[in-house]
Amino acid sequence: MKFDFIVIGAGSAGCAVAAGLAKARIGSVCVLEAGPTDAVPQVKIPFGLLHTMGSKRDWNFKSTSQSNANNRVFNVNRGYMVGGSSSINSMVWFRGRADDFDNWQQPGWRWNDVERDFIEIEKLIQPQQIPTPHPLSVAFAKSFLANSDAPPTPDRESAGLFDTNSRNGRRWSAADAFLRPAMRSHGLQIITGANVNRISFEEGRARHVELVDGRTLSARCGIVLSAGSIGSPSILMRSGIGPAAQLSELGISIKVDSPQVGQNLSDHPVIGVHHEGRNSGYGLVWNQSLQWALSPFQWLTQRNGRLTSNFVEAGAFFRVNPITDDDDRPECQVHFIPYMMGFKGKSITTGSGYFADVGVCRPVSRGSLTLSSSDPRVAPNIDLGVLKEEQDVQILIGGFRRLRELLDKAPMGDSRAPEVYPGAAVSSDDEITEHIRARSGTAYHPVGTLAMGEQGTPVTNTLQLRDVDGLWVADASVMPSITSANTNAPSMMIGHRAAKLILREVKY
Ligand SMILES: Cc1cc2nc3c(=O)[nH]c(=O)nc-3n(C[C@H](O)[C@H](O)[C@H](O)COP(=O)(O)OP(=O)(O)OC[C@H]3O[C@@H](n4cnc5c(N)ncnc54)[C@H](O)[C@@H]3O)c2cc1C
Numbered sequence: 001m002k003f004d005f006i007v008i009g010a011g012s013a014g015c016a017v018a019a020g021l022a023k024a025r026i027g028s029v030c031v032l033e034a035g036p037t038d039a040v041p042q043v044k045i046p047f048g049l050l051h052t053m054g055s056k057r058d059w060n061f062k063s064t065s066q067s068n069a070n071n072r073v074f075n076v077n078r079g080y081m082v083g084g085s086s087s088i089n090s091m092v093w094f095r096g097r098a099d100d101f102d103n104w105q106q107p108g109w110r111w112n113d114v115e116r117d118f119i120e121i122e123k124l125i126q127p128q129q130i131p132t133p134h135p136l137s138v139a140f141a142k143s144f145l146a147n148s149d150a151p152p153t154p155d156r157e158s159a160g161l162f163d164t165n166s167r168n169g170r171r172w173s174a175a176d177a178f179l180r181p182a183m184r185s186h187g188l189q190i191i192t193g194a195n196v197n198r199i200s201f202e203e204g205r206a207r208h209v210e211l212v213d214g215r216t217l218s219a220r221c222g223i224v225l226s227a228g229s230i231g232s233p234s235i236l237m238r239s240g241i242g243p244a245a246q247l248s249e250l251g252i253s254i255k256v257d258s259p260q261v262g263q264n265l266s267d268h269p270v271i272g273v274h275h276e277g278r279n280s281g282y283g284l285v286w287n288q289s290l291q292w293a294l295s296p297f298q299w300l301t302q303r304n305g306r307l308t309s310n311f312v313e314a315g316a317f318f319r320v321n322p323i324t325d326d327d328d329r330p331e332c333q334v335h336f337i338p339y340m341m342g343f344k345g346k347s348i349t350t351g352s353g354y355f356a357d358v359g360v361c362r363p364v365s366r367g368s369l370t371l372s373s374s375d376p377r378v379a380p381n382i383d384l385g386v387l388k389e390e391q392d393v394q395i396l397i398g399g400f401r402r403l404r405e406l407l408d409k410a411p412m413g414d415s416r417a418p419e420v421y422p423g424a425a426v427s428s429d430d431e432i433t434e435h436i437r438a439r440s441g442t443a444y445h446p447v448g449t450l451a452m453g454e455q456g457t458p459v460t461n462t463l464q465l466r467d468v469d470g471l472w473v474a475d476a477s478v479m480p481s482i483t484s485a486n487t488n489a490p491s492m493m494i495g496h497r498a499a500k501l502i503l504r505e506v507k508y
Helices: 012-023 046-052 098-102 111-125 137-143 174-187 230-237 244-249 288-304 388-411 427-438 488-505
Strands: 001-007 029-032 158-161 189-191 195-203 205-211 214-227 270-276 315-320 334-336 351-360 368-370 380-385 419-421 469-473
Touching: 001 012, 001 230, 012 029, 012 174, 012 214, 012 488, 046 419, 111 174, 111 488, 137 158, 137 315, 137 334, 174 189, 195 214, 195 230, 195 351, 214 230, 214 488, 230 368, 270 388, 270 427, 288 315, 315 388, 334 388, 351 388, 388 427
Parallel strands: 001 029, 001 214, 029 189, 214 469
Antiparallel strands: 158 315, 195 205, 205 214, 270 351, 270 419, 315 334, 334 351, 368 380
């Protein structure tokens, strides 16, 4: 099987880059996706994410034990299907701050360069609020300004209902926005169940893609790696591009010694607070059985109701440290979920209530990803580096306190419910720190494992792999540092922009 371009991974960025290449009509483009299709109701129905997380459409990775979080192992969920993590995520839509991109300090990636790409992808995504937000989310959205209908923004302290990549009450993933239109109009092809083992080379040029099942595909013009922050560095290392000493130990022959491959892993750490009470948020309780029973009909006939909820319906941004002359950026993001989340083991539980978490917008802790085996069926070691730096812990402590204040202040009326976990007894800095180490998670936003940058970084600012021809990376792994809010829109932007960069450079 021979194509002009092969894109590895049909996720947020992969769908965008593949569509951009196909649209240029310069040859055949094929996307290889390890997982199955996304053609199941639980992916299309926003509330279905409760079912897809942890299912066979999730890679279900685990982190290494995190020494600054009581040696806990964290779930590292990633979409394993067409659409990638945009088919499993909460659909919250944020570009990030302009200075997130400026601070990457990469020519071609400053805000002035990427703003146009965001505008172009948003024409296809049309971010919008969900049709029927829960009244509790509407109440939380008024935490800062009672009369504002605007979504919150990482540009300033604010609260609001989130914009989402949903349309007409259903998920609108990267596959909906980019992949399928390009399949219909521009002959883009996709092969599902195509789990890539490694890339192989001919005369210094990336030429072939070897699948785990033994098939090999070839690319005449180029190969684009869009397997995400976990998948892309893993494939590269299996292909012999990475830290030479580590790869040699695993018996992998070295193509390029690139010590930074897999380093610089960053994610947003979060800590939550649970509220439970009768007549509060969504939950598994008898007095909501009629609404639950009617909800599928509502979704099918009117595309509204509780099944259109993306869970994370509202949120906020705020500071915890005093504003200084050169820094007034919000340091924390809140996700508000008007749904009872369990806190005694299982996240789905009986009872009604609500949950909110607060995360660090720009964490300074860094982790890393290494291979544990040359066998592609063995998961890599994912060290999230959670809370490695004290600065992140301090911001979370301040953020946790301010989150409680916001929840107290929000005009929730009779639906207000008491905090049940961790509860009022956890109030001193030491107690909150203990809670953070015992219960924090991440927002499922790993980025940065193939950061673009100057000499020494794995990828150039035109997204080319250093010291190899015909190989590009286009996904969240190329971010030099994490953006201040959720990472799906920036990942799509990277894919969309990558197609333009590749078309500028490739010989065909
Ligand atoms: C549970 C969850 C909730 C989230 N919520 C939000 C949110 O509300 N808002 C937001 O902005 N962000 C959210 N995110 C993060 C966001 O979805 C990601 O940052 C974004 O999708 C990353 O895009 P990507 O293209 O880098 O990777 P992905 O979208 O993960 O795509 C990678 C693709 O490559 C495929 N792949 C991997 N390895 C191989 C291989 N060996 N062979 C072939 N194919 C392979 C994968 O199956 C996948 O389809 C969430 C993520 C998760 C998991």
